[in-house]
Amino acid sequence: MPVRRRPRAFIVVATALLLGLTGWLLAPTAGAATGDGSPSDPNIAFYGRWDNADPAALVPRFAGAYFVTGFTGTRVALKQRSTIDLFYSIDGGADAYLQNVSGTVSLTPTALRAGNHTLRVSYRVVAGSYHGDAVFRGLTLDAGATTFAAARPARLLEFIGDSITVGTTSSKNALTAYGWLTGERLGAAHTQIAEGGACLVSAADGCTGMADRFLRTSTAAGSPLWDFSRYQADAVVINLGTNDVGHGVSSTTFQTVYTQLLRDIRSKYPRAAILALQTFTRRYAAQTQAAVQTVTAAGDRNTFFVATDGWLPADGLSDSVHPNDTGHAAIATRLAPIITEKLGPAGTTPPTTPPASPAPSVTSPAPGGSGCAVTYTRTSEWGTGAQFDVTVRNTSAAAVNGWALTWTLPGTQRITQSWNATASQSGAQARAVNVGWNAGLPAGGSVGFGFITDSTLTGATGFALNGAACSGGAAA
Structure with a gap:
């Protein structure tokens, strides 16, 4: 897959902002007016890596970033700097799609009933770059209406990958990609740290290396390091290696860099379950397994290799590499229970070493004979x-x-x-x-x-x- 770069105008060297879950919610910007719908309104929860170089104009930097808020009144509109494509959902309804909108963008062409409502907005991505000017400048509400903090999920899932994780060729891109679908299925917040055409290893021919970009605010070369104190992921899913083979990355280099990525993720998220997916093409499968083996042998008991053989149905690809909507849904169906198993019931924290308690008891009698x-x-x-x-x-x-x-x-x-x-x-x-x-x-x-x-x-x-x-x- 070719490397596609973001439009230069959107590459901003900046620090990052992420408002969100209990325990990883940033303090509001000084002077922020709670409930006014401005970008610094603490009632608006921003999921993903958002750039706040200009606190009055926030920019999402990776695929699948979104924000959620509650609001009162009967109407709501976005204030956008320039033309953008976006998806939005009101009160948990189906995502609506708007193309080439700018300025004050009404999200309620028909007035809502008076009362409390919720809003989620996600800007459309193409191969990791935002399709247009993804700059959020606030919300416009009815006179006297305010925002309020919507319910925030207890857990955050982070997905690291390339165009497959972005959702390229699926109907709604990031919103129909397996990471977004898995997070929604599990009732968790979710982020997609991914870009189309990306490799694990930064290649000499220019392939973006996600082992480095995971540590940064964006995929731009030399982007500032991300401040990981701003949120903690409960599970991290890695799907990398599909593209490296086309950029001259040797098996030895791949394994070495993958091992370091696992160590970097562990250093940033000490209690996260880390799931290293076998790529669906099986490229670098042995090296991915060996990298996991290296860190587990060194004492990391919360990192796992996940075989993906048989996950994609015969009709699950839109081309020779990219899953379609059916394929992404099938991946989410297989992945969600594995994440649930590793994390345990909501409200518990996954251990970093094996539990000392005995294995669960079996409730049924054994089948008789050679059953x-x-x-x-x-x-x-x-x-x-x-x-x-x-x-x-x-x-x-x-x-x-x-x-x-x-x-x-x-x-x-x-x-x-x-x-x-x-x-x-x-x-x-x-x-x-x-x-x-x-x-x-x-x-x-x-x-x-x-x-x-x-x-x-x-x-x-x-x-x-x-x-x-x-x-x-x-x-x-």
């Missing part, structure tokens, strides 16, 4: 580790509500991380227990999970589901 079959496959390896995928099928006549699979690992092999199941180990004995969303296993039904080990050994034996021996299980 299960296991497929246990080594799907990739990289010298110091390997990934294994496991499928368990309930061959009994009874449904299982809660399951645990046990088996014996070969030699001194150790499990270092898992997904779609909670894995534990005592000596050579391994155990994987369902997570909340995949506890049910109907008669004839299957469930899958995966894990990474610190060696490439195969030859696991003794598979049992809820205590009943399973057939199959040979590692490929």
